[in-house]
Amino acid sequence: MARREPQFNQQLLVDPTPMPPEIPSVKEIGATSAPLTSVAYFIGDRCKAFNDDFMKCRAESNGRGEIECLKEGRKVTRCAASVLKDVNTHCLKEFTAHWECLENNNHRLWECRKNEMLLNKCVFDKLGLKKEIPGTPENQVPVHLRPKQIYAQFPGRQW
Amino acid sequence: MPQDMPPVGGYGPIQYKRNIPARGFRPVTYLVGMHLFMVYGYYKLFYGIREQNELAREKIWGRIHILPLLQAEADRDQVRRHLADKAREQELLGSEQKVYHSNRFIRPTFVYTPSEVTQ
Numbered sequence: 001m002a003r004r005e006p007q008f009n010q011q012l013l014v015d016p017t018p019m020p021p022e023i024p025s026v027k028e029i030g031a032t033s034a035p036l037t038s039v040a041y042f043i044g045d046r047c048k049a050f051n052d053d054f055m056k057c058r059a060e061s062n063g064r065g066e067i068e069c070l071k072e073g074r075k076v077t078r079c080a081a082s083v084l085k086d087v088n089t090h091c092l093k094e095f096t097a098h099w100e101c102l103e104n105n106n107h108r109l110w111e112c113r114k115n116e117m118l119l120n121k122c123v124f125d126k127l128g129l130k131k132e133i134p135g136t137p138e139n140q141v142p143v144h145l146r147p148k149q150i151y152a153q154f155p156g157r158q159w
Numbered sequence: 160m161p162q163d164m165p166p167v168g169g170y171g172p173i174q175y176k177r178n179i180p181a182r183g184f185r186p187v188t189y190l191v192g193m194h195l196f197m198v199y200g201y202y203k204l205f206y207g208i209r210e211q212n213e214l215a216r217e218k219i220w221g222r223i224h225i226l227p228l229l230q231a232e233a234d235r236d237q238v239r240r241h242l243a244d245k246a247r248e249q250e251l252l253g254s255e256q257k258v259y260h261s262n263r264f265i266r267p268t269f270v271y272t273p274s275e276v277t278q
Binding site for chain 2: 013014015016017018019020023026028029036037040041043044047050051054055058062063064065066067069070072073074076077080109110133134135136140142143144146149150151
């Protein structure tokens with residue numbers, strides 16, 4: 001009996017019903033984890049207001065946030081998509097290099113500092129978005145600007 | 160009978176020590192050396208932990224920045240399925256049945272899978 005081939009006759013196990021037309025549609029972000037990790041801080045910089053608005057709406061809607069915060073959610077997605085689009089148009093080379101590096105290094109940001117610095121510089125010059133880590137102690141260099149990374153495979157100067 | 164007496168002038172010294180030179184440095188050198196080694200290790204560990212904390216902060220803030228985006232997408236999917244479920248229920252039963260005594264959004268325990276669809 002154990003020899004029987006497994007049969008799985010329903011390939012589609014997701015409900016394919018589209019959203020009702022009265023709810024405005026938005027194109028989903030469609031990016032995988034590495035590009036999103038790469039642009040996360042730029043999304044955070046440009047879309048902070050939308051993000052906070054959405055999370056506040058969800059927190060205050062008393063458990064009905066999924067339904068009531070669709071509008072804010074669309075704004076969040078559109079804003080993030082705009083960041084991705086801008087980065088793609090202006091800094092495609094640096095962006096691709098960085099997220100491919102992340103992809104190859106198990107999403108460890110400290111392995112890709114050189115690419116990250118190039119990307120940050122390009123994005124800051126072209127788009128004016130800046131990577132800032134909130135809560136960093138003020139008397140030390142932020143970790144993404146340190147030339148030496150203790151935990152990188154090559155711990156010496158990264159650039 | 161004459162008694163055995165020690166020789167005149169006493170016995171000679173007995174060699175109870177082995178004549179082997181002590182190897183290595185003085186013991187205090189090893190003690191101090193070990194502590195210096197440990198101090199160096201803790202010094203590196205201190206900065207290593209500091210850097211780990213900062214790396215963790217960087218990672219979590221990256222996640223926090225994209226979290227609303229991911230949440231919005233997941234919510235939209237949930238709402239789409241929820242509305243589809245309600246429409247299906249309306250079509251089959253002709254009325255809306257409330258399962259929970261609450262108007263909160265509750266993720267369904269059992270989800271609908273299309274019955275005769277093979278892709």
